[in-house]
Amino acid sequence: MGKTIAGKIFTAHLxxxxxxxxxxxxxxxxxxHEITTPIAITDLMAKGLDRVxxxxxxxxxxxxxxxxxxxxxxxxxxxxxxxxxxxxIKDFFDIGSNGVCHALFPEKGFIRPGYTVIMGxxxxxxxxxxxxxxxxxxxxxxxxxxxxxVCSFREPKTMxxxxxxxxxxxxxxxDVILNIIKQxxxxxxxxxxxxFVGPVVDTMSMESRMTICNLAIEAGGTCxxxxxxxxxxxxxxxxxxxSYAGIEDAVIDFKKWHSxxxxxxxSELTIxxxxxxxxVTFGYKPDEVKDVTEMEGTPIDQVYIGSCTNGRIxxxxxxxxxxxxxxxxxxxxxxLSPATPAIYSMALEEGIxxxxxxxxxxxxxxxxxxxxGMSNGVLAEGEVCASxxxxxxxxxxxxxxxxxxxxxxxxxxxxxxxxxxxPRKYI
Amino acid sequence: xxxxxxxxxxxxxxxxxxDEIIPAKxxxxxxxxxxxxxxxxxxxxxGFNHENxxxxxxxxxxxxxxxxxxxxxxAVWVFExxxxxxxxAESFAxxxxxxxxxxxxxxxxxxxxxxxxxxxxGPQAMLxxxxxxxxxxxxNEQDSKAAITFTLNEFDRELVLAGGWLxxxxxxx
Ligand code: SF4
Numbered sequence: 001m002g003k004t005i006a007g008k009i010f011t012a013h014l015x016x017x018x019x020x021x022x023x024x025x026x027x028x029x030x031x032x033h034e035i036t037t038p039i040a041i042t043d044l045m046a047k048g049l050d051r052v053x054x055x056x057x058x059x060x061x062x063x064x065x066x067x068x069x070x071x072x073x074x075x076x077x078x079x080x081x082x083x084x085x086x087x088x089i090k091d092f093f094d095i096g097s098n099g100v101c102h103a104l105f106p107e108k109g110f111i112r113p114g115y116t117v118i119m120g121x122x123x124x125x126x127x128x129x130x131x132x133x134x135x136x137x138x139x140x141x142x143x144x145x146x147x148x149x150v151c152s153f154r155e156p157k158t159m160x161x162x163x164x165x166x167x168x169x170x171x172x173x174x175d176v177i178l179n180i181i182k183q184x185x186x187x188x189x190x191x192x193x194x195x196f197v198g199p200v201v202d203t204m205s206m207e208s209r210m211t212i213c214n215l216a217i218e219a220g221g222t223c224x225x226x227x228x229x230x231x232x233x234x235x236x237x238x239x240x241x242x243s244y245a246g247i248e249d250a251v252i253d254f255k256k257w258h259s260x261x262x263x264x265x266x267s268e269l270t271i272x273x274x275x276x277x278x279x280v281t282f283g284y285k286p287d288e289v290k291d292v293t294e295m296e297g298t299p300i301d302q303v304y305i306g307s308c309t310n311g312r313i314x315x316x317x318x319x320x321x322x323x324x325x326x327x328x329x330x331x332x333x334x335x336l337s338p339a340t341p342a343i344y345s346m347a348l349e350e351g352i353x354x355x356x357x358x359x360x361x362x363x364x365x366x367x368x369x370x371x372x373g374m375s376n377g378v379l380a381e382g383e384v385c386a387s388x389x390x391x392x393x394x395x396x397x398x399x400x401x402x403x404x405x406x407x408x409x410x411x412x413x414x415x416x417x418x419x420x421x422x423p424r425k426y427i
Numbered sequence: 428x429x430x431x432x433x434x435x436x437x438x439x440x441x442x443x444x445x446d447e448i449i450p451a452k453x454x455x456x457x458x459x460x461x462x463x464x465x466x467x468x469x470x471x472x473x474g475f476n477h478e479n480x481x482x483x484x485x486x487x488x489x490x491x492x493x494x495x496x497x498x499x500x501x502a503v504w505v506f507e508x509x510x511x512x513x514x515x516a517e518s519f520a521x522x523x524x525x526x527x528x529x530x531x532x533x534x535x536x537x538x539x540x541x542x543x544x545x546x547x548x549g550p551q552a553m554l555x556x557x558x559x560x561x562x563x564x565x566x567n568e569q570d571s572k573a574a575i576t577f578t579l580n581e582f583d584r585e586l587v588l589a590g591g592w593l594x595x596x597x598x599x600x
Contacts (some may be wrong), residue, residue: 015600019582024600033452036499042457049597065455072455079457083534122498122522122590137498139528144596152525152582152592191521211469220495222521285442372451372497393446395469412536 002260005225007191009133009257013116015150024152028115028132030145032060033101036120038079040143051086053149059110060084062103064368069375097338097365102126102214106206107342109239112259113228117374118142118151123390124223124306125216129209129255130236131228133193136217156222157266158259159184159192163200165274170424172318173208174310174388174407178279179213180271182289190220192266195259200273201226206235213307215390218286228254249319254302273313275323278423279404284394288353292410295420300404302385303415304397306364307371308409310388311339313346319412320352322426323359329418334361335377337369359415373397386414428510428588431533431556433485435565436511440472443489444496445523447471449505451497459504460541466505466568484515486554488545503530513556515563517542528583531594535563541575548573558587 005012016024037060044050052058060080068074077094084092093104102123104295105111113131117124120142127134137151145151151370161180181188194216201209209231213224225233233240233250248263278292305311305319316338335354338344344366347353353363370377371389379385379401387410392403413423447470453462466481467508483494487506493500493516503526506514513533533556537545545552545565554565558579565573579587591597 018585019580021580022582038458039459043593047593049593070455072457075453075457119500121499122496124498136498136522138498138503138529140500140526140529141590143593144600147593148600150596150600154580160544187518190492190518220492220520274541347442374451391496393444393447394471396446396448397471399450425455 001264002262003258004259004263005131005159006133006158008254009114009116010156010203014203021154022152023155024150025143027115027149027151027330028119029110030058031101031105032177033064034062034080034120035064035141036142038076040139041079041083044143047078049147055088058085059091059099059103059105060089061101064096065374066367067095097341100308100311100368103339107340109236113232113254118145122217123214125221126210126214126308128223128225129206130232131226133223135222143324146181156193158195159189159196160265160268162270163198163273164270165272167200167273170409170427171276171278172407172409173211175276175279176273177212178289181219181287184219186285187220190326192221194221194224196224198225205314206231211309218390227258266325274301278407278410279395280420281392282320284392286392292422298420300332300386300419301383302386303411304335304370304385305392305408305411306337306339306376307389309390311337313343315408316347316352319408321356322409322412322423326357326359326416328360328415332415334415335364337364340366386411386420398418429531431513434483435486435488435552435554436481436484438472438487438489441491442495443493445494445499445502448502454501459508462501463508466509486512487511488515491517493519494521498522499524503527504509528547528586531587531591533587535577539578544573576599
């Protein structure tokens with residue numbers, strides 16, 4: 001019996017087998033942000049364990065609330081800053097260089113095929129787009145990761161998701177993954193790695209693959225994962241060029257991580273996207289999904305474009321295509337948060353920021369902000385937001401607020417129309 | 428080892444998420460104690476009274492996919508500081524379940540029939556988890572009793588006995 005990519009990564013990182021069904025893995029990168037890390041740091045300090053296993057394998061960012069909005073968030077930032085300095089953590093991103101973790105860390109080349117990655121953040125599954133095993137963990141796992149460079153997991157079961165057909169115009173990665181979650185439900189992939197394969201994934205950009213993997217957790221998945229290929233190698237080339245004679249060598253080397261043809265899967269799902277319509281959530285769970293055509297006319301108060309799901313350059317380009325020479329409805333507040341400074345400056349150079357501003361959007365600095373209802377666009381009771389984020393839980397963007405998840409294209413169209421509408425009318 | 432017995436808080440719903448257990452706005456706190464009053468503050472459950480229903484309860488019994496959503500361990504700590512050390516459910520989200528064991532607490536999965544049997548004991552049910560015999564014993568004020576066996580993964584048991592993953596890992600790795 002062959003192995004899946006996750007199985008191969010597990011074998012290559014195996015440190016211990018504390019029970020027949022549990023493994024302890026060596027971790028290649030421990031990622032940290034200021035919401036879940038400060039409390040890990042203070043706990044380690046209180047226990048006399050204020051050490052790090054390897055400062056070069058720890059990467060940290062202040063991204064959730066930045067600039068700080070009050071003394072409590074300022075203190076969280078300070079704890080991180082002091083800790084990074086104390087332990088010589090060079091890859092620490094603060095005001096001016098900070099951005100949303102799951103967009104920033106890949107952009108810096110920190111995530112490579114075959115890596116094991118943990119972070120105290122559920123959307124760490126995003127990094128599987130690079131052919132890595134990347135899982136969100138709690139603070140205790142994070143503490144042990146920081147201290148020892150290990151983490152425990154159950155042996156991975158893999159769900160193979162085969163995406164076939166041709167993506168129609170106006171339908172994007174976000175629509176595909178929302179539809180998959182609709183089909184398998186919010187716990188359809190619990191304790192499983194979701195392996196995304198097939199012709200549609202093969203032709204997708206790294207940005208789109210990250211969008212798909214980002215939402216694996218919304219189906220309960222431990223990690224989303226894609227086979228590392230030429231697209232992966234091209235994205236990573238500036239960081240790996242020293243290690244390979246040419247891109248082709250990297251592509252061949254990456255194949256060692258590919259799932260074997262006779263690998264064992266716990267379940268398989270095929271989705272043909274040829275007739276897929278843009279998708280929108282309607283309730284308080286990410287599997288409550290409808291075709292946008294069924295939601296036509298739903299009034300909205302705010303549009304939010306950003307986050308680790310859809311705040312990347314490709315997303316901004318798509319949205320800008322709809323906003324060009326148009327104005328957003330006077331009843332709508334439009335907020336754009338490019339996910340990282342690099343994305344922000346690319347968007348500036350390409351005139352995308354101007355397009356958004358001319359249309360009537362407010363452009364904020366890179367941050368999680370409104371995505372988790374912390375800052376920069378919290379909803380009032382009864383307000384509705386068309387959002388490119390990944391969670392529509394009751395109260396997520398503000399108590400009593402309603403969030404409709406959708407693609408950047410659908411969000412831009414909603415901004416112009418003043419209500420949820422089919423973006424294909426605007427292309 | 429923590430105390431694994433007490434009165435039951437029944438939460439009759441699937442998919443209770445970590446935002447409901449502890450809303451994101453409290454994630455700026457840097458102490459577990461500060462979370463205490465905000466336990467289940469945003470829970471959306473018909474008939475649930477935040478003021479009265481949680482007091483004196485030490486064990487949660489609930490339905491499927493408990494603890495889905497964010498990875499925040501605050502969702503476990505807010506139970507811990509309220510002296511709730513056991514959650515019994517049909518199923519858990521992976522990170523929440525791991526966080527429970529990592530803190531030396533118990534996340535026990537039972538079949539829907541067993542969960543129903545516990546629910547049928549009514550809101551005054553008292554429950555004891557016997558780690559040695561893998562047995563949950565429950566009774567209510569009418570002296571109705573239930574004894575239910577459960578399985579615990581060996582490693583999860585070791586984490587509970589060690590008082591959590593940090594203590595375990597610090598010694599071993
Ligand atoms: S953008 Fe939203 S989902 Fe992504 S890491 Fe930030 S808070 Fe979490």
